[in-house]
Amino acid sequence: MRIGAVPRAEARAGLLLVSPFAVLLAAFLLLPLAYALWMSLHRSTLVTGSVFAGADNYLQALRDPEFARGAGRVVLYGLVQTPILIGLALFAALVTDATVSRVSKMFRMAMFAPYAVPGVIGALMWGFLYSPSLGPLTGAAEAIGLGRPDFTGKDLVFASIVNVSTWQWVGYNMIVLYSALQAVPGDLCEAATIDGAGAVRIAVRIKTPMIRSAIVMATVFTVIGTLQLFVEPFMLQPFNPGTITDSYVPNLYAYSQAFSYQRYEYSAALSFALGAIVFVCSYAFLLVTRRRSVTR
Amino acid sequence: MDVRRMRRMRPKVTAVMLFLVAVLGPAACAGGGAKAGDGPVEVELWSWSAGFQPVVDHFNATHPDIKIRWTNAGTGEDEYTKLQTALKAGRGAPDVVMLEYAELPTIQLTKHLVDLGKYGANDLKDEYVGWAWDQVSDGDSVYAVPVDAGPMALIYRKDLFQAHGLTVPTTWAQYAELARQVKKVAPNSYLTDFGSNDGLFVTALAWQGGARHFTYSPSKLPNIGITIDSPETKKVLTYWEELVRGGAVDTAPYWTTDFYNGLSSGKYFSLIAASWTPDTMASVAKATAGKWAVAPLPQWGDGKDVQASWGGSAFAVTDQSKHPEQAARVALELFGKDLKAWRTGIDTAYLFPTSKAVQKETYFIDHQWPFFGGQKVNEIFRKASDGIGDYEWSPFSDYVFSQLSEQINKAVADRSSWTAAVTTVQGKVTAHATEQGFVVNK
16 A cells, blocks of 8 residues: 555545535536536527537627626726725724624624625615615705715716625624634734734734735635625616616626526626636736735 | 516516526426326416416316416516526426516517417407407417406596696697696606606507517518617607606606605606506505596597507416416416406406407496596506507517616616617617527518
């Protein structure tokens, strides 16, 4: 037996143990992915049947101005939303970590609660809050002299969506970062206190660098999540279909291509194209952060 | 059935869940639903409208050899998403499905509908009003059996009209004048709301204005005529553009809370409606029951009588049915010549019958609606139904309606030209049709 090789019985047990996961992974991720890929290489029209189309669908996606606009929108959205989400989450995590009281526990719960609300319901609820004639926000804005803003209108819809997903996701990221903070050794902070560092300085200079990898991970997840934006525009669309069009974001575009227009093949190609964008963006982010840590 | 087009609200939630169900568990929703052997053959039926159970019960009681399993699979687009997914998957579709006339060509084109002409559907031809039969048939091929229609009318707040001394308009010119008048006498109210988010509504208005957006029938494939940007469409949309731009009508999207609130709060003095609207209104604007009245739809000129249908639906049999013969009988006989079934449907599902015999029944005509202060509204809707002419839908209605709604909504938001929006829709729909393999004629 070679050194390092696994005994046969152990290997068999190992295979058996991973098999439930492997089966589910294959059935619900790999196979659908392969099917979608196969579909994206074909093209069928309503009049004729399905034919092999090679890269045609992808070339069309590249030239599709609506897809480009949607992709541009989610990239911009990611650039705006990611710093807001991570910044707020980090701030909240540091504050709750530094203060130990019943209030901070309550605060942590309250921050996390929106994440427990299903996205669909959250967006629906915000739809009512944004409503021009029934929603309290319009009335409040009017009362402080801001006129009657149309929250789902052309000028504000982007900010409205950012607001909804911030509400939903800050708590989640906060918990991730907060858990990482629990692993920061207490004696380190104690030593810093003895050296005369205040709470703010400890948070910025010690705790934040210590949880750097958790921040990177939360950011990568956020980048991926923001680029796949779907639920918020999908649910807010009925309130203003002229602004939130079917091609507002790539995921919504792919959805409507498949389920409203029966263009399943093109929809599959759009999904892969979006997947490529997500991959490039998150990889670029990782590359940048890694390079920085090397040069430091 | 009532074709409430709450299309884009509630349906989407279920659409997402359904998408998941369709992807994850096609086996869970057993297809066909029929079992062999003794006992009645089971036929699965999808339709919307909550009050459908008594009609199904009546059928099961009178047909010992067939047992309908009824599922309310959602209204309109909601149901179509499920149906398309099931048809694409090859399993999971019902035997009999309710489809709007506008959706019928889309499903028919995918070759998933059984030609009911082979099961004696043509014998029933004379039972139905002519235009409805034209909607479901192509020569001797019959792709569905008509159920209800959506003849249009103007419903208005009788009390508010009286209080402000307003006259019920008979032409669109008078209606526009009235809209401006309402704005003067009640600055916070509107004569009506224009729901540009409802493509079928916009289409119905254009239809009444003389527009015909498509020339299409399955037998003429792959040819299709597309004339969305006709002068008639532009006339109708320019009319509404001026009212919207002048602030004389509101633009809250239809079937949203803001819209319902406008109906129940007196913000809207009137509403352009179809025969199924009262059902929706009675539930969302309960507080105003008894204050509304129905008048004929305004006309494009004195003394004219041109009508259109906003919605309306039929029963089709899918090719996934293992018992097409029994399924065809469900489609043909669920209402068919059965007056009792029609009565039940009228009472509980608020449907406007396409059966000639039922339309003549005093029971139907003399029915007094408490919501309209006891008015016999079917007298007006029936007259409107008589005036409905032909209209050919495209086999990609979902695309057309969503483009119409998107472009006009954009025009409203940007305050840009609606006629330019119509030209854009024409271009986009033409491109879509060409890409889908059609030969497009102007």
